[in-house]
Amino acid sequence: MPFCAPWRRPQAESSTLSEIYKPPDGRLTKDVLLGVGGTGDVYKGRHHHRGVVAVKIANISRDEESVCRELKFLQQFGGHNNIASYYGAYYRAPLTECSSELLEIVLEYCGGGSLHNLIHKTNGQSLKETWIGYVCKEVLK
Ligand SMILES: Nc1ncnc2c1ncn2[C@@H]1O[C@H](COP(=O)(O)OP(=O)(O)OP(=O)(O)O)[C@@H](O)[C@H]1O
Known part of the structure:
Protein backbone atom coordinates (compact mmCIF):
# COMPACT_ATOMS: atom_id res chain seq x y z
CA MET A 1 0.00 0.00 0.00
CA GLY A 111 -15.93 31.41 18.41
CA GLY A 112 -14.10 34.60 17.41
CA GLY A 113 -14.77 34.19 13.69
CA SER A 114 -12.24 34.06 10.86
CA LEU A 115 -9.67 36.61 9.75
CA HIS A 116 -11.64 36.83 6.51
CA ASN A 117 -14.77 37.92 8.44
CA LEU A 118 -12.78 40.41 10.48
CA ILE A 119 -11.35 42.06 7.35
CA HIS A 120 -14.82 42.28 5.76
CA LYS A 121 -16.34 43.84 8.90
CA THR A 122 -13.62 46.49 9.17
CA ASN A 123 -14.08 49.95 7.66
CA GLY A 124 -12.55 50.09 4.18
CA GLN A 125 -12.15 46.30 4.41
CA SER A 126 -8.57 46.77 5.45
CA LEU A 127 -6.91 46.12 8.80
CA LYS A 128 -4.66 48.65 10.53
CA GLU A 129 -0.94 48.01 10.22
CA THR A 130 -0.67 47.21 13.95
CA TRP A 131 -3.34 44.50 13.55
CA ILE A 132 -1.63 43.07 10.48
CA GLY A 133 1.62 43.01 12.44
CA TYR A 134 -0.06 41.19 15.33
CA VAL A 135 -1.64 38.58 13.05
CA CYS A 136 1.64 37.97 11.17
CA LYS A 137 3.56 37.58 14.45
CA GLU A 138 1.02 35.03 15.76
CA VAL A 139 0.99 33.08 12.49
CA LEU A 140 4.79 32.84 12.52
CA LYS A 141 4.98 31.62 16.15
N1 LIG B 1 -12.40 24.97 15.15
C1 LIG B 1 -13.29 25.75 14.54
N2 LIG B 1 -14.08 26.58 15.25
C2 LIG B 1 -15.00 27.37 14.63
N3 LIG B 1 -15.19 27.40 13.30
C3 LIG B 1 -14.43 26.59 12.53
C4 LIG B 1 -13.44 25.72 13.11
N4 LIG B 1 -12.85 25.04 12.11
C5 LIG B 1 -13.41 25.45 10.99
N5 LIG B 1 -14.37 26.38 11.21
C6 LIG B 1 -15.23 27.05 10.21
O1 LIG B 1 -15.40 26.18 9.10
C7 LIG B 1 -14.83 26.74 7.91
C8 LIG B 1 -14.13 25.65 7.14
O2 LIG B 1 -13.02 25.23 7.90
P1 LIG B 1 -11.93 24.22 7.35
O3 LIG B 1 -10.84 24.14 8.37
O4 LIG B 1 -12.59 22.95 6.97
O5 LIG B 1 -11.47 24.82 6.00
P2 LIG B 1 -10.49 25.98 5.62
O6 LIG B 1 -9.31 25.97 6.55
O7 LIG B 1 -11.29 27.23 5.55
O8 LIG B 1 -10.07 25.53 4.18
P3 LIG B 1 -9.26 24.22 3.74
O9 LIG B 1 -9.98 23.03 4.26
O10 LIG B 1 -9.31 24.30 2.27
O11 LIG B 1 -7.89 24.36 4.36
C9 LIG B 1 -13.90 27.85 8.40
O12 LIG B 1 -13.78 28.85 7.45
C10 LIG B 1 -14.60 28.32 9.67
O13 LIG B 1 -15.63 29.22 9.35
Whole structure:
Protein backbone atom coordinates (compact mmCIF):
# COMPACT_ATOMS: atom_id res chain seq x y z
CA MET A 1 0.00 0.00 0.00
CA PRO A 2 1.67 3.30 -1.08
CA PHE A 3 -0.10 5.34 1.54
CA CYS A 4 -0.60 4.47 5.20
CA ALA A 5 -3.32 6.32 7.09
CA PRO A 6 -2.49 7.01 10.78
CA TRP A 7 -5.57 5.13 11.99
CA ARG A 8 -4.10 2.01 10.35
CA ARG A 9 -1.26 1.80 12.83
CA PRO A 10 1.23 -1.05 12.24
CA GLN A 11 0.21 -2.75 15.50
CA ALA A 12 -3.45 -2.49 14.50
CA GLU A 13 -3.18 -3.60 10.88
CA SER A 14 -6.00 -6.06 11.29
CA SER A 15 -8.32 -3.49 12.96
CA THR A 16 -10.96 -1.75 10.94
CA LEU A 17 -11.53 2.01 11.06
CA SER A 18 -14.67 1.46 13.11
CA GLU A 19 -12.66 -0.46 15.73
CA ILE A 20 -10.00 2.24 16.05
CA TYR A 21 -12.25 5.29 15.85
CA LYS A 22 -15.38 4.11 17.63
CA PRO A 23 -18.72 5.62 16.58
CA PRO A 24 -19.82 8.49 18.86
CA ASP A 25 -22.79 6.60 20.41
CA GLY A 26 -24.66 9.74 21.39
CA ARG A 27 -21.61 11.45 22.90
CA LEU A 28 -21.51 13.97 20.08
CA THR A 29 -24.30 16.12 18.68
CA LYS A 30 -24.12 18.52 15.76
CA ASP A 31 -25.96 21.79 15.52
CA VAL A 32 -25.42 24.69 13.07
CA LEU A 33 -23.17 24.64 10.02
CA LEU A 34 -20.15 26.90 10.64
CA GLY A 35 -18.50 26.64 7.25
CA VAL A 36 -17.26 24.45 4.43
CA GLY A 37 -13.61 23.60 3.88
CA GLY A 38 -11.57 21.41 1.57
CA THR A 39 -12.01 18.34 3.79
CA GLY A 40 -15.73 18.77 4.43
CA ASP A 41 -18.45 20.65 6.31
CA VAL A 42 -17.77 22.00 9.79
CA TYR A 43 -20.58 22.12 12.41
CA LYS A 44 -20.86 23.61 15.85
CA GLY A 45 -21.58 20.73 18.19
CA ARG A 46 -21.54 19.43 21.73
CA HIS A 47 -19.31 16.69 23.06
CA HIS A 48 -20.32 14.85 26.27
CA HIS A 49 -16.97 15.62 27.86
CA ARG A 50 -15.59 18.71 26.04
CA GLY A 51 -18.77 20.78 25.83
CA VAL A 52 -19.10 23.07 22.79
CA VAL A 53 -16.86 21.88 19.95
CA ALA A 54 -16.39 22.19 16.21
CA VAL A 55 -17.04 18.96 14.27
CA LYS A 56 -15.44 18.54 10.86
CA ILE A 57 -17.12 15.89 8.72
CA ALA A 58 -14.30 14.48 6.63
CA ASN A 59 -15.15 12.26 3.69
CA ILE A 60 -12.72 9.33 3.77
CA SER A 61 -14.15 7.75 0.63
CA ARG A 62 -13.55 10.89 -1.42
CA ASP A 63 -10.01 11.71 -0.37
CA GLU A 64 -8.46 9.55 2.32
CA GLU A 65 -5.01 11.02 1.77
CA SER A 66 -6.14 14.61 2.56
CA VAL A 67 -8.07 13.47 5.65
CA CYS A 68 -5.00 11.60 6.81
CA ARG A 69 -2.74 14.62 6.24
CA GLU A 70 -5.10 16.88 8.19
CA LEU A 71 -5.38 14.41 11.10
CA LYS A 72 -1.62 14.01 11.26
CA PHE A 73 -1.21 17.79 11.33
CA LEU A 74 -3.83 18.18 14.08
CA GLN A 75 -2.35 15.41 16.20
CA GLN A 76 1.10 16.98 15.89
CA PHE A 77 0.25 20.68 16.23
CA GLY A 78 -3.18 20.78 17.91
CA GLY A 79 -1.50 21.75 21.20
CA HIS A 80 -0.19 25.03 19.74
CA ASN A 81 -1.78 28.22 21.15
CA ASN A 82 -2.91 29.40 17.73
CA ILE A 83 -4.22 26.11 16.34
CA ALA A 84 -7.59 24.63 17.33
CA SER A 85 -7.01 21.72 19.73
CA TYR A 86 -7.74 18.24 18.42
CA TYR A 87 -10.04 16.24 20.72
CA GLY A 88 -10.43 13.04 18.73
CA ALA A 89 -12.25 11.47 15.80
CA TYR A 90 -15.24 9.19 15.35
CA TYR A 91 -15.88 6.82 12.47
CA ARG A 92 -19.23 6.93 10.67
CA ALA A 93 -19.95 3.94 8.45
CA PRO A 94 -21.70 4.45 5.09
CA LEU A 95 -25.48 4.34 5.54
CA THR A 96 -26.04 2.70 2.16
CA GLU A 97 -23.83 1.11 -0.48
CA CYS A 98 -23.75 4.42 -2.35
CA SER A 99 -22.90 6.70 0.57
CA SER A 100 -19.46 7.55 1.93
CA GLU A 101 -17.34 6.54 4.89
CA LEU A 102 -16.93 9.58 7.13
CA LEU A 103 -14.72 10.60 9.99
CA GLU A 104 -16.08 13.17 12.44
CA ILE A 105 -13.08 15.16 13.64
CA VAL A 106 -13.73 16.94 16.94
CA LEU A 107 -11.92 20.24 17.46
CA GLU A 108 -11.83 23.11 19.92
CA TYR A 109 -14.57 25.58 18.97
CA CYS A 110 -13.07 28.95 17.94
CA GLY A 111 -15.93 31.41 18.41
CA GLY A 112 -14.10 34.60 17.41
CA GLY A 113 -14.77 34.19 13.69
CA SER A 114 -12.24 34.06 10.86
CA LEU A 115 -9.67 36.61 9.75
CA HIS A 116 -11.64 36.83 6.51
CA ASN A 117 -14.77 37.92 8.44
CA LEU A 118 -12.78 40.41 10.48
CA ILE A 119 -11.35 42.06 7.35
CA HIS A 120 -14.82 42.28 5.76
CA LYS A 121 -16.34 43.84 8.90
CA THR A 122 -13.62 46.49 9.17
CA ASN A 123 -14.08 49.95 7.66
CA GLY A 124 -12.55 50.09 4.18
CA GLN A 125 -12.15 46.30 4.41
CA SER A 126 -8.57 46.77 5.45
CA LEU A 127 -6.91 46.12 8.80
CA LYS A 128 -4.66 48.65 10.53
CA GLU A 129 -0.94 48.01 10.22
CA THR A 130 -0.67 47.21 13.95
CA TRP A 131 -3.34 44.50 13.55
CA ILE A 132 -1.63 43.07 10.48
CA GLY A 133 1.62 43.01 12.44
CA TYR A 134 -0.06 41.19 15.33
CA VAL A 135 -1.64 38.58 13.05
CA CYS A 136 1.64 37.97 11.17
CA LYS A 137 3.56 37.58 14.45
CA GLU A 138 1.02 35.03 15.76
CA VAL A 139 0.99 33.08 12.49
CA LEU A 140 4.79 32.84 12.52
CA LYS A 141 4.98 31.62 16.15
N1 LIG B 1 -12.40 24.97 15.15
C1 LIG B 1 -13.29 25.75 14.54
N2 LIG B 1 -14.08 26.58 15.25
C2 LIG B 1 -15.00 27.37 14.63
N3 LIG B 1 -15.19 27.40 13.30
C3 LIG B 1 -14.43 26.59 12.53
C4 LIG B 1 -13.44 25.72 13.11
N4 LIG B 1 -12.85 25.04 12.11
C5 LIG B 1 -13.41 25.45 10.99
N5 LIG B 1 -14.37 26.38 11.21
C6 LIG B 1 -15.23 27.05 10.21
O1 LIG B 1 -15.40 26.18 9.10
C7 LIG B 1 -14.83 26.74 7.91
C8 LIG B 1 -14.13 25.65 7.14
O2 LIG B 1 -13.02 25.23 7.90
P1 LIG B 1 -11.93 24.22 7.35
O3 LIG B 1 -10.84 24.14 8.37
O4 LIG B 1 -12.59 22.95 6.97
O5 LIG B 1 -11.47 24.82 6.00
P2 LIG B 1 -10.49 25.98 5.62
O6 LIG B 1 -9.31 25.97 6.55
O7 LIG B 1 -11.29 27.23 5.55
O8 LIG B 1 -10.07 25.53 4.18
P3 LIG B 1 -9.26 24.22 3.74
O9 LIG B 1 -9.98 23.03 4.26
O10 LIG B 1 -9.31 24.30 2.27
O11 LIG B 1 -7.89 24.36 4.36
C9 LIG B 1 -13.90 27.85 8.40
O12 LIG B 1 -13.78 28.85 7.45
C10 LIG B 1 -14.60 28.32 9.67
O13 LIG B 1 -15.63 29.22 9.35
